[in-house]
Amino acid sequence: MRHRLPKSERLCSHFLIERLFQPTTNASLAAYPVRIVYRTAEQPDKGAYRGNDGNAILISVPKRLFKHAVDRNRVKRQIREAYRNNRELIKTPEGKVIHIAFIWLDNKHYPTEVVEAKVKNLLTRMTEKITK
Numbered sequence: 001m002r003h004r005l006p007k008s009e010r011l012c013s014h015f016l017i018e019r020l021f022q023p024t025t026n027a028s029l030a031a032y033p034v035r036i037v038y039r040t041a042e043q044p045d046k047g048a049y050r051g052n053d054g055n056a057i058l059i060s061v062p063k064r065l066f067k068h069a070v071d072r073n074r075v076k077r078q079i080r081e082a083y084r085n086n087r088e089l090i091k092t093p094e095g096k097v098i099h100i101a102f103i104w105l106d107n108k109h110y111p112t113e114v115v116e117a118k119v120k121n122l123l124t125r126m127t128e129k130i131t132k
Contacts, residue, residue: 009054010058011101020038020039033110033118034105034115036100036102036122037101038098040130041097041099061104065104065106074109075115079102082116082118082119086123090126091127091131
């Protein structure tokens with residue numbers, strides 16, 4: 001498996017991001033210092049809209065937690081790497097896609113191993129809830 005995160009796996013559409021954060025259609029899990037908000041949706045037809053056709057992620061590190069962009073970028077890089085290494089843990093139901101937002105909750109840096117363990121924990125718990 002290639003460990004890449006192409007544009008098609010990043011959640012960029014404002015419409016899809018708004019739907020992800022609607023309280024009636026989403027669910028969330030936390031493993032401090034990372035929280036995920038996720039939503040399952042029907043897989044769209046190829047020409048239905050200009051969104052992506054598979055699972056997609058969004059990573060958010062608030063500016064109020066880290067004032068310097070270099071610090072926010074480090075945390076985003078750690079989360080992206082952890083997701084890339086563990087995305088095979090996600091079992092998507094047939095005909096569905098999953099949109100996931102990773103949100104950072106703390107104003108401290110953590111070692112990459114800790115971040116990866118937390119992301120792995122969240123992905124397995126999310127998969128268990130989705131497949132029930």
